[in-house]
Amino acid sequence: KKKKKKNSHQKKKKEVFGCSYLVQVATILWLFWPYKYQNPHNFTMNLERVPNEEKLGLCRKYYLAGFALLPFLWLVNVVWFFKDAFLKPVYTEQLQIQTYVKRSGLGLLFWVTVLTTWITIFQHYRAEWGEVNCDNSGFRVQVDVKLFNPEDLLVKVTGDFVEVQGKHEEKKDGAGVSTRQFNRRYRIPKGVDTMALESAVSPEGILIISAPMLQTEDSGIPT
Known part of the structure; x- marks a missing residue:
């Protein structure tokens, strides 16, 4: 409600x-x-x-x-x-x-x-910036990470924000190293259960971060 x-x-x-x-x-x-x-x-x-x-x-x-x-x-x-x-x-x-x-x-x-x-x-x-959706079903962020491997990504909750970091290093011919990285923050709306936040990378290279809404007494389930 x-x-x-x-x-x-x-x-x-x-x-x-x-x-x-x-x-x-x-x-x-x-x-x-x-x-x-x-x-x-x-x-x-x-x-x-x-x-x-x-x-x-x-x-x-x-x-x-x-x-x-x-x-x-x-x-x-x-x-x-x-x-x-x-x-x-x-x-x-x-x-x-x-x-x-x-x-x-x-x-x-x-x-x-x-x-x-x-x-x-x-x-x-x-999609690259992050498409944020939040409704009664929960909180959901989609980020385009096609240029990164799953192990290159870090998702963490800091205060009222979820942070997404990506860093990929690639060795070039010789001694050179090419680095690609990004860092984004998305505000988490009130009422989102951050303890149940999950993240996964789809086969299309889209990082999906999701979390349900906190259950309240109105829904019949205690918080």
């Missing part, structure tokens, strides 16, 4: 964070949305009816708002004002609008690049 409460609390925190982010987005859109130029039959806006000075003001606002961890506003800026910035005849505010549209595009490109790079790296290395 304690574990369920913890999972429920974590889920609630994520939901609150997600809701607060959506509220932030909705607030910014509400503050900046030019209602007087909105199509009365739907929620779209006709930029053709917006004076150039107000277009510049809107473009600037959406560009600056993008720095509030809302990069999709840069996408809105590019989509809305690209035509006015580059395809229409020259007018006084056009050069400034072009600047904000270009900067919005660069900011959006930066965010997409960073996000894509992180997702790619995480997907590629998550």
Whole structure:
């Protein structure tokens, strides 16, 4: 039950964070949305009816708002004002609008690049870094150790952490020695029975560390 409460609390925190982010987005859109130029039959806006000075003001606002961890506003800026910035005849505010549209595009490109790079790296290395799972059935860590032999590995519990160490030495031609090693720590959640922690290497070269949850009085088994 304690574990369920913890999972429920974590889920609630994520939901609150997600809701607060959506509220932030909705607030910014509400503050900046030019209602007087909105199509009365739907929620779209006709930029053709917006004076150039107000277009510049809107473009600037959406560009600056993008720095509030809302990069999709840069996408809105590019989509809305690209035509006015580059395809229409020259007018006084056009050069400034072009600047904000270009900067919005660069900011959006930066965010997409960073996000894509992180997702790619995480997907590629998550097994090597260690994939941690903890639910009602217990605690489980998987680490990619294909480059190590079982005797090269050391798993130990230190305080609230489980440490995984690996060191492999390989003699090269002559007197040289090649050494490969790593050291990782994973926090053990509360409620895990560390005395029953086990580790084994699968045929695929994945080190699996597992431990059950402590039995409580609620489960009918005394601790």
